[in-house]
Amino acid sequence: MPYKDPAIARAKARERSARPEIKAHQKELRDRPEAKERRKAYEKTEQFKKIRRKSEHDRNQRLKLFLMIHYGKGKAECVHCGFSDMDGLTLDHINNDGAAHRRQILKGKHGCKDFYRWVKRNNYPSGLQTLCSNCQSIKKARPNEFMPKQTAQLVLA
Ligand SMILES: [Zn+2]
Numbered sequence: 024m025p026y027k028d029p030a031i032a033r034a035k036a037r038e039r040s041a042r043p044e045i046k047a048h049q050k051e052l053r054d055r056p057e058a059k060e061r062r063k064a065y066e067k068t069e070q071f072k073k074i075r076r077k078s079e080h081d082r083n084q085r086l087k088l089f090l091m092i093h094y095g096k097g098k099a100e101c102v103h104c105g106f107s108d109m110d111g112l113t114l115d116h117i118n119n120d121g122a123a124h125r126r127q128i129l130k131g132k133h134g135c136k137d138f139y140r141w142v143k144r145n146n147y148p149s150g151l152q153t154l155c156s157n158c159q160s161i162k163k164a165r166p167n168e169f170m171p172k173q174t175a176q177l178v179l180a
Pocket of ligand 1: 103
């Protein structure tokens with residue numbers, strides 16, 4: 024029976040395919056050798072690779088946005104200067120132990136996305152903050168300006 028409202032039609036379709044006997048039937052269809060072959064061939068096409076690249080990219084961007092907000096005090100902004108272009112934002116190790124930390128946890132993987140996923144898997148540990156690439160370079164050159172207020176006071180006293 025067709026539904027006029029596409030949202031309802033989609034919900035009904037989801038409901039249908041969640042039923043165990045339907046699920047089993049769908050698996051049976053998927054497991055047919057000719058279906059497997061067709062899928063394999065499709066997965067080799069540029070079209071499929073393009074779609075997969077895009078969805079992976081979108082997933083990474085969503086995770087990055089979430090992390091930038093989480094470590095940016097509720098905003099996807101550099102905590103030091105307020106810069107907010109996502110492509111210029113990074114996760115900074117507050118105690119400057121990022122290189123060693125990455126070596127320890129990533130074991131040969133280098134990408135930001137691997138690090139972001141590690142952060143998610145490990146339940147968003149503390150010790151990180153959202154900084155823009157600019158501020159990160161300046162922090163490297165003049166770390167004193169980037170100390171948390173309390174520590175800075177201790178150093179002054
Ligand atoms: Zn900044």
